[in-house]
Amino acid sequence: MSLLPRRLLLALSAAASVALVAGCTSGTESGSGSSHDEGGSAAATATSLTTSSAAPVVSPAEAELTPVVGTVTTEPAPVMGSDGNVYLAYELSIVNAAGAPVVIKGVRVRDADTGEVVQERSGAALLSTFKATGAGAATTAPTEATLNGGQHGFIWLSPSFDPTQAVPHALVHELELSYANPPNALIAPSSTETIAPTPVRSKPAPVIAPPLQGDNWFDGNGCCDEVTPHRGAANPVDGQFYFAERFGVDWVQLDAQGRLLVGDPTSLSSYPYYGAPITAVADGEIVAVHDGEVTQTPGSSPAVGSLQVTQYGGNYVVQRFTQGGEIYYAFYAHLEPGSMDALQVGQQVATGGAIGKLGNTGNTDSPHLHFHVMDGPDPLASNGLPYRFSSFQLVGRATGDDALLPLFTGGALTLAPGAASGPRTDDLPLYLDLVDFPAPTG
Ligand SMILES: [Zn+2]
Known part of the structure; x- marks a missing residue:
């Protein structure tokens, strides 16, 4: 039922058994290494002879065993x-x-x-x-x-x-x-x-424009309390774990009745927001344009193993932007094939400029925009950083994970009664939020 369970990981086999190294068993700190290094020993002796006995002795805190x-x-x-x-x-x-x-x-x-x-x-x-x-x-x-x-x-x-x-x-x-x-x-x-x-990082999270416009956008798999497929995605790439999707959101648009789809879940035409324009969240340079991934049939995720790791994001764009002297990378994923043809690597795109169209490419079970901000240009080998949208209207919040299930069979989202709502400035939408973004201009 998840929107895009991009969970690659945690498929590693258990690490080889690590022995607890307890160190020397004699309980002495004799500096016996000098027996392998006569020159060093002589130097140490010379040093000790010239060290002033008046030097203060500072005892470091005792080390504790932490298994x-x-x-x-x-x-x-x-x-x-x-x-x-x-x-x-x-x-x-x-x-x-x-x-x-x-x-x-x-x-x-x-x-x-x-x-x-x-x-x-x-x-x-x-x-x-x-x-x-x-x-x-x-x-x-x-x-x-x-x-x-x-x-x-x-x-x-x-x-x-x-x-x-x-x-x-x-x-x-x-x-x-x-x-x-x-x-x-x-x-x-x-x-x-x-x-x-x-x-704790002292830099404030960057403030950016939303990548989408219009009403009733739902925050799927967003931050922060739950270990969603995004937060849970610890990607073992290039020799280390990366958490690129830590602040990733799968954005889908609900209709006026709160529905994700009307009609056959396996038909793209059942999702009215398919093809919605995706716009730049900041002024910045395009550093990656990945096209050529085919549109998936909605209603279910691609079979495990049918995609390479590098295909999980489908067709995507990465844009570098700077704020407060820090460099950030915006990641727009699962775009419609060919929809970012006008973009070229190295091109500057202003806030609100065209990036592409919302699609259903890569590892996806329903049309959506996966969006996040990261600290490097590679969608896998980077770590997710938080960001804030300059302006949006909080409509409400779904009652919980279970509220999503009816969406995939044409049902409506249930909002929690009495949940907070109203205009929001410089905030991060949270998992299960339903929000209105500012209407398109011009
Ligand atoms: Zn996603």
Whole structure:
């Protein structure tokens, strides 16, 4: 039922078992390496003889064993959502360095300066935002967030801050660990560890024009709390994981009755918005134009394996733009074949200028525009950055994922009663939002 489940990944096999390196077992710090380097030893001796005994001795904090190690995938970048809250959407990349399974019982994100907990997850809430790499082939769904010995995984995080709360300048991450069968005496059956300190990006999210015009555009698979196919897409390309689609949205237009399609779901003519004009979100240079991908039959996704990874975006355009001294790349995907024929790499396109037409090419199950902003020109080998639309009208928000199901058989979207609405300025539409973009000019 998803609009474009572009989830390539997490198909990697489990990483080879990683042994926990406990270091020297003698418990001494004798500097025995000098026995392999006589010259060095002599130099060290000479140095020690000339070092002043008055030098202060500073004791570093004692290192702690952290059997699960990790980092954040990219610096968390704040963005104002359409609900008035600031979101940080990012991922924690973790590896169980021990040779026995570990259960992540809980995760806490803390403001590194104040120590305040800004997001906390455990139980089912943690499980739904956790994935062990290579676990897709498991025959039974896990009931706890478990990493086997040596296994890698991700935890998707999305702390948010209402207008009364300050957004932290830096974060740290606390994990509650449980080893039912510790592999050795150094590993405690249960412990709490602090890992992955990170600054929060200080640059504001760029403000851009919407790439579409007109009423009733629905935000499919957008940011931030849910691990949608976009947020979940950790693409293992060019030797590392990238999260290009972190802030990607699949935009579809509903009619005045709230319907996605009228008639045969497998006919393009059943989708009134098919071919809608796509326009440039900023002044900038076209850096990629990819054409030649065929139009897919709507109503279902292409068979797995029928497309190469580089074909998933269908026909697409990448445009570079600059704001506040930062370079960004706008990605417009699944365009109608030939609709961007007038564009050439190197061409400057002004805000509102023609990019192409909304299509149904690549990995798609219904006509839609996939749009996101990223930090590099390659739609796979880049990381998604947040962005804000200068102006739109929030109509409402769907009641939840289930509200989408009727859309694919000609039913109407159900909006949550009492959901926020009204004009929005310099905000990011959120997953399940229904919005009106400004009408086309001229
Ligand atoms: Zn998409």
